[in-house]
Amino acid sequence: MHNTFRSLKSATRPLALAGLSVAIVGALFAPSTASASAFQLKENSAKGLGRAYAGSATAGGDVSVVVNNPAAMTDLKGTYLQADVTGINFSTKFTGSAHDALGRPISGGNGGDGGTTLPVPALFFATQLSDRLHVGAGFSVPFGFQTEYDKNWVGRYNAIKSKFESLDATLSASFDVTDTFSLGASVIAQKTSAELTSAINYNAVGLGIQQGIGAQTAAGVAQIQAAAAAGQIPPAQAAAMIQAAVQQGQAAAAGVAAMTPAGVDGFARIKGDDWGYGWQLGGYWKLTPNDKLALNYRSKISHRLEGTGNFTTTPGYNVLLANPALAASIPPFAHTTGTADFTTPAVLSASYWHQAEKFGLGIDVSYTKWDVFKNLTVNYGNSQPPTTEVFDWRNTVYASIGGDYYLTDKFTLRAGIAVDSTPTHLSTRDPRVPDSTRQMASFGVGYKASEHFEINASYAHIFVNQAHVNSTSGTNDTVTGNFDDYGNLLSFSAQYKF
Numbered sequence: 001m002h003n004t005f006r007s008l009k010s011a012t013r014p015l016a017l018a019g020l021s022v023a024i025v026g027a028l029f030a031p032s033t034a035s036a037s038a039f040q041l042k043e044n045s046a047k048g049l050g051r052a053y054a055g056s057a058t059a060g061g062d063v064s065v066v067v068n069n070p071a072a073m074t075d076l077k078g079t080y081l082q083a084d085v086t087g088i089n090f091s092t093k094f095t096g097s098a099h100d101a102l103g104r105p106i107s108g109g110n111g112g113d114g115g116t117t118l119p120v121p122a123l124f125f126a127t128q129l130s131d132r133l134h135v136g137a138g139f140s141v142p143f144g145f146q147t148e149y150d151k152n153w154v155g156r157y158n159a160i161k162s163k164f165e166s167l168d169a170t171l172s173a174s175f176d177v178t179d180t181f182s183l184g185a186s187v188i189a190q191k192t193s194a195e196l197t198s199a200i201n202y203n204a205v206g207l208g209i210q211q212g213i214g215a216q217t218a219a220g221v222a223q224i225q226a227a228a229a230a231g232q233i234p235p236a237q238a239a240a241m242i243q244a245a246v247q248q249g250q251a252a253a254a255g256v257a258a259m260t261p262a263g264v265d266g267f268a269r270i271k272g273d274d275w276g277y278g279w280q281l282g283g284y285w286k287l288t289p290n291d292k293l294a295l296n297y298r299s300k301i302s303h304r305l306e307g308t309g310n311f312t313t314t315p316g317y318n319v320l321l322a323n324p325a326l327a328a329s330i331p332p333f334a335h336t337t338g339t340a341d342f343t344t345p346a347v348l349s350a351s352y353w354h355q356a357e358k359f360g361l362g363i364d365v366s367y368t369k370w371d372v373f374k375n376l377t378v379n380y381g382n383s384q385p386p387t388t389e390v391f392d393w394r395n396t397v398y399a400s401i402g403g404d405y406y407l408t409d410k411f412t413l414r415a416g417i418a419v420d421s422t423p424t425h426l427s428t429r430d431p432r433v434p435d436s437t438r439q440m441a442s443f444g445v446g447y448k449a450s451e452h453f454e455i456n457a458s459y460a461h462i463f464v465n466q467a468h469v470n471s472t473s474g475t476n477d478t479v480t481g482n483f484d485d486y487g488n489l490l491s492f493s494a495q496y497k498f
Helices: 002-006 009-028 046-050 070-075 202-229 235-259 315-322
Strands: 079-099 116-128 133-148 161-176 181-200 266-288 291-298 301-312 336-344 347-355 359-368 375-380 387-390 396-406 411-420 438-448 453-464 467-472 478-497
Touching: 046 079, 046 411, 046 438, 046 453, 046 478, 070 133, 070 161, 070 181, 070 266, 070 291, 079 133, 133 181, 181 301, 181 336, 202 235, 202 315, 235 315, 266 336, 396 438, 438 478
Parallel strands: none
Antiparallel strands: 079 116, 079 478, 116 133, 133 161, 161 181, 181 266, 266 291, 266 301, 291 347, 301 336, 336 375, 347 359, 359 396, 375 387, 396 411, 411 438, 438 453, 453 478, 467 478
């Protein structure tokens, strides 16, 4: 029996890689947001949200341009401090089923509401150093999200909890090249962190071990038969040896099956983080006294995420690990480390604003280069070969139109609509990123209490197309069905001009 277990190392090695890949890959990358494709966030301005971010860089009077387009700081005459906070309520509910590697249904519910409610803060400062030179600093959250499903749901081997966020510290400067054209640039320091939890299907691992036992038994029987055919073993002795080998294999497989029953799961929790650095460059044109246009390019930011993983096993699996011969050939699910190269995408955006006496009208279009996220390769700290998860995301477009109506000198009303395509598609979409094309409708109000102080509030609802999934975990558990998503955003800001 021990000889049979020793020979299983090559057969069970892929299971070890699969189990650790699921845990570390998911931890170093987690999903989606409420208002932009995948896990991109635009929530850094209550004013901007009120008009669905139309005119985000050109409407004027919004210090968030420090991070959205530094060239637009030319419109900020004086010194400003602005604080924004947006509450994101995101809902995602699954309808469908799941089955294991043998096609057997996986028990459990639909996961409940996997969404959550999270605050997204932003803080900006801008000042005018001379007639033509402005500088600013900002803190914002350009990427982030959290989902958490019930621990016993049918897709627990694919995902339970996922939390991801990127925090940006930005320093910006702008210079008025002419009276109608300005250039701006920023340097960005970005801290990205992630956390994942998921269940481990030890029954699937046990099935893999049993398949390895069967393969090794079949190979041994074939060798005995070849020896008998060559006249090296008498037929009667060969028959007895074959019977013994089969019985030994069956007993070993039965022992593994008893130690890894269906539905007795383990648990994985992984965390990872890294600092990365990037830049952006913006241009701002005053086309006419009433029309403005801005273009901005934000660079991609590369990370090498470093994570640690902790795993829980089951009593039965611990018995298998206690066997010295077997422990060397099955996944240990022990504490380990992992690294993965990951890049937040580049974004090219254009913003236009037309100003009239009683209203302003804006249009925004942005193009996000999600094609940098083709796959994620994890390198392990315990000398295991690297593994790769394929995502194959596509570039996306966000487009919005909206405006302001000046009810009085103190009150401003806002409204806007937007559409945002998704980078995901059916072949690689999974419960960690239950994303689909989105539409947004928003409105807001601003109140100018004095020449120095103003407050703004906005609300938006996100309509999301149904997201279809057919996703397989590292232990070959497949979840199939649909996610119904929506989002609600409520944002407030306060601005003080010194």
